[in-house]
Amino acid sequence: MKTVIVGAVAGGASAAARIRRLDDSAEIVMFERGGYISYANCGLPYYIGRKIKEEKNLVLNTPDDFKNRFNIDIKINTEVISVDTKNKKVLFKELHTGKTGEESYDFLVLSPGAKAVRPKLKGIESEKIFTVRNVEDIQKIKKYVVENSIENAVVIGGGFIGVEMAENLINIGSEVVLIEKLDQILAPFDYEMACCIQGKLAEKGIKLLLETEVKEFDENGKNISVVTEKHGKIHAQIVIMAAGILQDTDVLKDSGIEMGIKNSISVDKHMMTSVKEVYAVGDAVEIKNIVTEKKASVMLAGPANRQGRVAADNICGLSSEYRGAQGSFVVKAFELAAASTGLNERQARNEGLNYDIAILCPPSHATYYPNSKNITMKVVFERESGKILGAQVIGEEGADKRCDVFASAIRANLTAYDLTELELCYAPPFSSAKDPVNMAGYLIENIISGRVKQIHYSDVDSLDKEKYLILDVRKDDEYNEGHIEGAYHIPLDSLRQRFGELHDFKEKTICICCKTGVRSYNAYRFLTQNGFDCLNIAGGYYFYSGVKNGMFDSKPIHACGIGIK
Numbered sequence: 001m002k003t004v005i006v007g008a009v010a011g012g013a014s015a016a017a018r019i020r021r022l023d024d025s026a027e028i029v030m031f032e033r034g035g036y037i038s039y040a041n042c043g044l045p046y047y048i049g050r051k052i053k054e055e056k057n058l059v060l061n062t063p064d065d066f067k068n069r070f071n072i073d074i075k076i077n078t079e080v081i082s083v084d085t086k087n088k089k090v091l092f093k094e095l096h097t098g099k100t101g102e103e104s105y106d107f108l109v110l111s112p113g114a115k116a117v118r119p120k121l122k123g124i125e126s127e128k129i130f131t132v133r134n135v136e137d138i139q140k141i142k143k144y145v146v147e148n149s150i151e152n153a154v155v156i157g158g159g160f161i162g163v164e165m166a167e168n169l170i171n172i173g174s175e176v177v178l179i180e181k182l183d184q185i186l187a188p189f190d191y192e193m194a195c196c197i198q199g200k201l202a203e204k205g206i207k208l209l210l211e212t213e214v215k216e217f218d219e220n221g222k223n224i225s226v227v228t229e230k231h232g233k234i235h236a237q238i239v240i241m242a243a244g245i246l247q248d249t250d251v252l253k254d255s256g257i258e259m260g261i262k263n264s265i266s267v268d269k270h271m272m273t274s275v276k277e278v279y280a281v282g283d284a285v286e287i288k289n290i291v292t293e294k295k296a297s298v299m300l301a302g303p304a305n306r307q308g309r310v311a312a313d314n315i316c317g318l319s320s321e322y323r324g325a326q327g328s329f330v331v332k333a334f335e336l337a338a339a340s341t342g343l344n345e346r347q348a349r350n351e352g353l354n355y356d357i358a359i360l361c362p363p364s365h366a367t368y369y370p371n372s373k374n375i376t377m378k379v380v381f382e383r384e385s386g387k388i389l390g391a392q393v394i395g396e397e398g399a400d401k402r403c404d405v406f407a408s409a410i411r412a413n414l415t416a417y418d419l420t421e422l423e424l425c426y427a428p429p430f431s432s433a434k435d436p437v438n439m440a441g442y443l444i445e446n447i448i449s450g451r452v453k454q455i456h457y458s459d460v461d462s463l464d465k466e467k468y469l470i471l472d473v474r475k476d477d478e479y480n481e482g483h484i485e486g487a488y489h490i491p492l493d494s495l496r497q498r499f500g501e502l503h504d505f506k507e508k509t510i511c512i513c514c515k516t517g518v519r520s521y522n523a524y525r526f527l528t529q530n531g532f533d534c535l536n537i538a539g540g541y542y543f544y545s546g547v548k549n550g551m552f553d554s555k556p557i558h559a560c561g562i563g564i565k
């Protein structure tokens with residue numbers, strides 16, 4: 001049995017190694033257009049910021065390693081230029097010599113990944129504009145940055161590659177302007193959660209230009225100007241173009257293989273394409289979103305590796321399946337880890353789902369043990385069943401592990417009620433006896449049961465003052481630092497003594513605000529049991545002001561020590 005693999009990185013290399021482990025007699029030939037195989041795409045930005053110091057650490061295996069360990073024949077710097085599915089062979093071209101040749105196969109695995117988009121703008125051909133996709137790209141950027149002692153850079157695109165490049169350029173002392181076409185960076189996050197990350201980038205000196213479209217580039221000697229309508233010309237020594245990626249599948253044009261959304265390859269649950277014996281995996285394929293059950297494209301390393309394994313299993317006679325992806329994702333933004341899984345609120349709304357959200361900012365570990373950090377959490381759930389649809393979790397400590405629990409919950413179809421019962425690891429340096437994930441479960445349970453009715457910070461400004469009163473229950477100093485216009489102020493700890501003051505407003509619905517929604521929930525329970533009609537402002541003043549400013553203040557949130565349950 002002979003398998004030919006196109007693309008020798010995440011999906012391709014995983015498939016190759018798995019086939020070998022399952023069948024030691026299989027013949028495996030792998031083609032790679034670039035000069036490196038099995039490299040760490042995800043680590044590339046950190047080589048610029050010198051976190052990863054040596055280039056050799058970016059390359060996990062060499063062709064010799066693969067040959068020695070797995071007996072796999074690897075042809076680097078060799079591009080597959082067409083696929084002939086009728087005669088079961090590929091045509092390839094050696095890029096250094098221009099020589100072409102053919103390779104036959106019994107099975108073919110396509111893992112060509114995606115390519116960085118270079119929009120067709122005037123001046124785009126400048127050598128000062130770089131994309132980040134592979135080792136060769138990062139080598140070029142590194143050389144250019146060192147030789148030109150880069151002091152100012154423009155990054156175009158606020159996706160995770162843009163954010164990582166911006167951070168790493170700041171870390172080597174460059175000024176950085178990050179330009180994004182949308183009104184927020186990092187599309188997997190809802191607007192307000194993105195604001196949380198934007199606040200951190202701004203604090204570290206990254207100048208964010210949102211809702212800004214690049215029109216053209218103007219090269220002038222040592223510099224290049226990025227021309228925008230909104231902000232005029234921005235001068236830089238280097239431009240990193242991180243404005244999106246597109247499946248790298250042009251090679252399949254005449255192959256007869258059925259294509260999916262965008263440029264993706266359509267596959268079944270065994271990762272088999274419409275042509276028997278041809279499998280496809282990784283960034284290039286169309287998969288099922290396990291939350292919406294709809295076709296989607298999820299371009300991440302975990303799914304690529306898993307799909308490579310599934311394709312290999314099927315080629316070797318094991319009928320394993322790939323059930324779909326949910327887009328679990330984490331990005332570092334300086335001290336912050338920003339993680340998300342499943343659907344965000346925007347997606348749930350667009351899907352027409354009957355959903356609600358829970359927002360909370362619990363501490364990462366017991367507040368009496370030093371250095372606990374707040375986690376900002378937004379959970380999207382099905383309104384009636386409490387089924388978890390998605391979660392976004394941001395914080396300096398423990399955000400990724402909480403998001404991983406939500407990711408597992410989504411896979412297992414768990415509800416908020418199940419979250420309350422999860423027995424998660426606890427000792428004071430690591431968590432609280434009620435872990436933030438349990439807290440999310442309690443809060444959602446309270447919302448579903450009607451023990452708390454919420455109003456979202458985005459609806460606060462449009463409230464009819466005749467019908468609603470905003471009550472701020474934070475401490476005096478917090479209130480004096482900033483509050484929602486017109487908010488009546490009674491600190492929570494004085495509410496039992498002073499709530500008589502509210503009798504004048506008995507006809508109104510009282511919208512209660514604190515920093516993040518916990519103290520206001522306690523006030524809510526007290527006031528509703530004393531005959532008032534109330535709403536709890538989800539996410540509190542922290543969210544309200546953060547969204548208003550387009551970025552959150554990154555000061556620690558005062559622990560208020562009163563749980564949600």
Ligand code: FAD
Nearest residue numbers: 007009010011033041042080112113282283299300301304
């Ligand atoms: P790739 O790993 O891109 O491999 C495809 C290979 O195929 C390429 O080397 C290409 O040269 C080769 N090829 C294409 N066409 C041909 C052809 N015709 N002939 C021969 N060879 C061909 N994902 C995460 O989950 N977390 C992260 O933190 C993360 N960070 C990232 C950071 C960066 C800078 C980049 C670029 C990506 C990052 N990703 C991350 C995405 C992740 O790397 C990809 O999802 C994953 O590598 C996809 O695997 P793949 O096998 O489909 O494609």
